[in-house]
Amino acid sequence: MLVIEELKKALAPFVLEIPRLEIQKGETFVLLGPTGAGKSSFLELLAGFSQPDEGRILVDGSDVTELPPDQRRISILFQEAHLFPHLNVGENIGYGANDTTLFAQVIELLGLEHLLSHEVSVLSGGERQLVALGRALMVRPHILLLDEPFNSIDPQSRKGVIEAFRRVHREIQITSLMVTHNFEEGLQLSDQLGVLMEGKLVQTGAPQEVFSTPASEQIARFLGAENLFAGHFESMVDSKSSALQSPSPQPEGYFPALFKTDSATLHVLADHEGPGYALIQPKEITLSLEPMHSSALNQFPGTVEDIIHKGSLIQLKINAGLAFKVFITSQSLQEMQLVKGSKIHLIFKASSVKTY
Amino acid sequence: MKPITLWNAILSALSGICLLVVLVPVLYLMFGSTPGTLWETLKDPEVLESLGLTFFCGFIALLLGLLVGTPLAYLLARSDFKAKQFIQGIVDVPIVIPHPVAGIALLLVFANWGPGLSPIGSWTGIVIAMFFVSVSLFINAAQAGFQAVPREMEWTSRSLGVGPVKTFFRVALPLNRRNLLAGAIMMWARSISEFGSIVILVYNPKVASVLIYDRFSSFGLSYSLPVAVILIWLSVILFFFMRTLQTRNRPVVGY
Amino acid sequence: MVVLHAGSLSPLIQEAFHRFRQNHPGVVLQSEASGSLDAIRKITELNKPSDLVAVADYRLMERLNPVPRYHIFLGNELVLATAKKDLLPGPPDHEVWEENWSEMISSGEYTYGISDPDRDPAGYYAHLAWKLAEIHYDRPGLYQRFLDSFDERWLRPRSSELVALLQSNALDFAFLYKSTALQNNLRFLTFPAEVSLAEDAYRDLYSRVLLQVTAEQPGSTVEVTGTPIRYAIAQTNPDNPWASRLLEFFLSSEVGQLYRELGYRRVPILEVHSQESTP
Numbered sequence: 001m002l003v004i005e006e007l008k009k010a011l012a013p014f015v016l017e018i019p020r021l022e023i024q025k026g027e028t029f030v031l032l033g034p035t036g037a038g039k040s041s042f043l044e045l046l047a048g049f050s051q052p053d054e055g056r057i058l059v060d061g062s063d064v065t066e067l068p069p070d071q072r073r074i075s076i077l078f079q080e081a082h083l084f085p086h087l088n089v090g091e092n093i094g095y096g097a098n099d100t101t102l103f104a105q106v107i108e109l110l111g112l113e114h115l116l117s118h119e120v121s122v123l124s125g126g127e128r129q130l131v132a133l134g135r136a137l138m139v140r141p142h143i144l145l146l147d148e149p150f151n152s153i154d155p156q157s158r159k160g161v162i163e164a165f166r167r168v169h170r171e172i173q174i175t176s177l178m179v180t181h182n183f184e185e186g187l188q189l190s191d192q193l194g195v196l197m198e199g200k201l202v203q204t205g206a207p208q209e210v211f212s213t214p215a216s217e218q219i220a221r222f223l224g225a226e227n228l229f230a231g232h233f234e235s236m237v238d239s240k241s242s243a244l245q246s247p248s249p250q251p252e253g254y255f256p257a258l259f260k261t262d263s264a265t266l267h268v269l270a271d272h273e274g275p276g277y278a279l280i281q282p283k284e285i286t287l288s289l290e291p292m293h294s295s296a297l298n299q300f301p302g303t304v305e306d307i308i309h310k311g312s313l314i315q316l317k318i319n320a321g322l323a324f325k326v327f328i329t330s331q332s333l334q335e336m337q338l339v340k341g342s343k344i345h346l347i348f349k350a351s352s353v354k355t356y
Numbered sequence: 357m358k359p360i361t362l363w364n365a366i367l368s369a370l371s372g373i374c375l376l377v378v379l380v381p382v383l384y385l386m387f388g389s390t391p392g393t394l395w396e397t398l399k400d401p402e403v404l405e406s407l408g409l410t411f412f413c414g415f416i417a418l419l420l421g422l423l424v425g426t427p428l429a430y431l432l433a434r435s436d437f438k439a440k441q442f443i444q445g446i447v448d449v450p451i452v453i454p455h456p457v458a459g460i461a462l463l464l465v466f467a468n469w470g471p472g473l474s475p476i477g478s479w480t481g482i483v484i485a486m487f488f489v490s491v492s493l494f495i496n497a498a499q500a501g502f503q504a505v506p507r508e509m510e511w512t513s514r515s516l517g518v519g520p521v522k523t524f525f526r527v528a529l530p531l532n533r534r535n536l537l538a539g540a541i542m543m544w545a546r547s548i549s550e551f552g553s554i555v556i557l558v559y560n561p562k563v564a565s566v567l568i569y570d571r572f573s574s575f576g577l578s579y580s581l582p583v584a585v586i587l588i589w590l591s592v593i594l595f596f597f598m599r600t601l602q603t604r605n606r607p608v609v610g611y
Numbered sequence: 612m613v614v615l616h617a618g619s620l621s622p623l624i625q626e627a628f629h630r631f632r633q634n635h636p637g638v639v640l641q642s643e644a645s646g647s648l649d650a651i652r653k654i655t656e657l658n659k660p661s662d663l664v665a666v667a668d669y670r671l672m673e674r675l676n677p678v679p680r681y682h683i684f685l686g687n688e689l690v691l692a693t694a695k696k697d698l699l700p701g702p703p704d705h706e707v708w709e710e711n712w713s714e715m716i717s718s719g720e721y722t723y724g725i726s727d728p729d730r731d732p733a734g735y736y737a738h739l740a741w742k743l744a745e746i747h748y749d750r751p752g753l754y755q756r757f758l759d760s761f762d763e764r765w766l767r768p769r770s771s772e773l774v775a776l777l778q779s780n781a782l783d784f785a786f787l788y789k790s791t792a793l794q795n796n797l798r799f800l801t802f803p804a805e806v807s808l809a810e811d812a813y814r815d816l817y818s819r820v821l822l823q824v825t826a827e828q829p830g831s832t833v834e835v836t837g838t839p840i841r842y843a844i845a846q847t848n849p850d851n852p853w854a855s856r857l858l859e860f861f862l863s864s865e866v867g868q869l870y871r872e873l874g875y876r877r878v879p880i881l882e883v884h885s886q887e888s889t890p
Binding site (some may be wrong): 048049068070071073074075076078081082084085086095096097132135136138139145180263267293 | 359495506509511512513514515516517518519520526527530601
């Protein structure tokens with residue numbers, strides 16, 4: 001368990017200030033923040049590569065603030081895996097510890113058997129991070145820090161690597177703190193979420209809470225997650241209707257599903273059943289005064305609740321069971337003669353709903 | 357075939373001139389004496405002693421440089437402290453000092469050491485002079501090498517529970533092998549070729565450069581040339597040998 | 612014009628140049644100092660162009676081919692010099708040294724330097740003086756003791772380099788010309804005339820000792836006998852009228868007055884033509 005108390009460090013141009021942060025044992029805490037918010041500096045403080053001006057860091061109850069990095073039982077994964085080029089994969093993983101049983105476990109858990117004797121130069125970005133993770137697990141850290149670890153992995157491999165991390169998290173419940181600016185990763189991996197802006201921890205809580213009720217306009221803009229809903233997925237694969245209604249090719253691993261919330265049900269493509277999140281980007285939503293005949297599976301009638309002018313675009317808040325945000329041009333606004341209370345139809349494809 | 361542009365031609369021509377200026381004198385010298393004369397010269401005990409002394413002292417100077425220069429290079433690469441610029445400057449001073457001036461400076465320092473202890477006129481003086489003029493080359497190369505290893509790599513090692521000493525020997529040093537070797541070659545080559553400071557501090561016993569100059573100024577070209585030829589062949593051969601050692605190391609790139 | 616000369620003449624050459632330039636502005640004068648044997652070899656072996664050559668042993672002129680007309684113009688004597696005032700006391704404690712210098716130095720108790728006999732006459736003059744000391748003080752084996760105690764590290768190609776070693780306190784003593792000692796404010800001990808190679812009157816005594824030194828080519832040696840230390844100067848470039856003027860200047864009484872001021876020994880100027888035997 002990680003506890004941070006009254007941590008302060010002057011970073012030009014602002015001061016990093018964390019009055020209190022607690023991460024429970026085995027929990028993954030994701031710290032979201034824009035670039036330059038102080039995320040990496042924060043991790044450097046925790047890991048012991050720099051000293052805070054004030055404050056304490058406690059790992060499982062012991063104060064490590066004065067300890068050098070090698071004595072804190074805190075391991076860190078960077079954006080670049082920083083594998084040692086003069087050692088091969090197996091030697092890298094075994095660098096910090098000599099435990100052969102654990103070695104075998106870690107290798108198996110991460111699926112790295114076939115890579116053991118390879119040179120690190122031939123690995124892909126995703127493989128490198130897995131090796132880095134294995135290397136860190138070998139020393140049995142009490143706390144695992146991750147600094148935007150998926151950033152330098154190409155998009156295709158990213159999913160697999162994130163999945164591997166989740167697998168590890170399920171098997172070995174390491175207390176983890178990950179920083180990223182990518183909210184999707186935040187959604188997929190976090191038990192608790194925090195937002196860091198200009199050195200201050202401006203919001204913490206369960207992921208869905210933070211996303212649906214950002215504490216300030218600034219946070220909302222950063223998170224930029226419009227139309228994010230929590231619910232659960234049910235597969236539709238054996239239902240007759242699905243065969244007819246998925247004209248577009250499905251991405252690997254995804255199947256037609258229903259996303260059920262308290263107030264609405266959406267047609268989506270999901271990769272798992274059970275609880276999760278659905279996100280529809282405003283640009284994917286078409287508005288129509290009349291119901292439309294379209295192949296899109298999702299059509300909802302709704303009421304315009306608010307009209308907000310944002311420069312050249314107009315943001316509409318529409319209640320269709322779920323609260324949607326949509327953008328239109330002022331021209332369309334005039335053409336459709338929309339005012340507060342207008343009835344309108346929202347249309348979007350199942351395939352344009354992002355699911356997590 | 358790629359068309360030859362005027363730009364390429366100019367580049368090649370200028371580069372060619374540069375190479376020729378360096379290469380032609382070396383080649384002239386390498387083939388400036390007959391094998392018979394060279395063999396006779398090699399048998400001359402004064403020559404053998406001088407060559408042996410030169411390479412031996414160069415080697416000792418190099419060992420000293422490795423021992424004390426590596427830590428300094430590491431500190432300069434990794435630490436940040438107020439006096440850092442100043443220390444950096446000190447390291448570079450020997451490079452800009454004219455060699456006889458260095459010799460005089462060293463003479464003043466060691467003049468009052470009692471007999472038996474004094475490096476003046478003994479191989480220890482040669483080592484000190486060689487060290488003085490060449491260690492900067494090594495430190496600069498080693499420092500650049502340490503700096504090229506991203507500090508996050510050493511941090512990673514620390515966060516895996518490996519202390520600073522072990523991290524130095526297991527990560528920083530091995531990853532810097534190539535630069536250390538290059539720096540060592542440069543330092544050694546510079547030591548072997550030094551003349552101006554050594555001739556003031558230690559005239560006898562004579563290192564190769566002093567011997568050649570002494571023979572030249574007293575007896576002329578015919579007496580000094582064969583020694584010069586031998587020395588240049590030895591240097592070239594040893595130099596190439598060290599370079600092949602260097603390229604066989606694995607290249608260092610951060611991953 | 613280029614003047615090759617013995618290192619011990621440097622102060623004289625510099626001062627003479629200075630005065631010559633005052634009378635003849637625009638003349639370019641260059642001097643090259645070295646051991647006298649090296650100066651001769653520069654001409655014979657290296658074919659170095661020069662206008663005048665001045666050496667610390669007049670007999671070296673015989674090595675030039677053809678042997679030019681030369682003038683013996685200056686004398687000197689050998690002394691034991693030091694920069695460490697406490698080592699060589701003034702009178703009357705001086706006497707201890709006068710009596711016993713040869714034993715004290717050859718015992719190796721002090722560090723002492725000489726110049727290289729193969730390159731600089733001051734070097735072989737020192738050896739010859741040691742041999743003369745053995746005879747004069749009647750101490751058989753003294754010369755060998757000098758040879759045994761001498762440390763090669765204190766050998767320098769020119770006597771002027773020994774001065775640097777003395778001044779930096781690296782060296783206790785050096786066998787140098789008296790002029791060098793005076794010019795550098797060194798304390799020195801004079802030897803009896805039987806040893807110091809100073810007096811014409813002891814010419815025969817001096818000639819009783821000899822030494823082998825390297826000749827033109829390494830490997831070949833030539834015998835050098837004892838002689839009073841006499842410098843010679845010659846014109847090596849007969850075609851240059853300026854060289855003649857410069858030579859005349861060196862032999863003039865104006866420069867002659869400098870000799871004693873600078874610590875040399877004034878001797879009657881003697882002109883030697885090549886075929887004549889040396890006096």
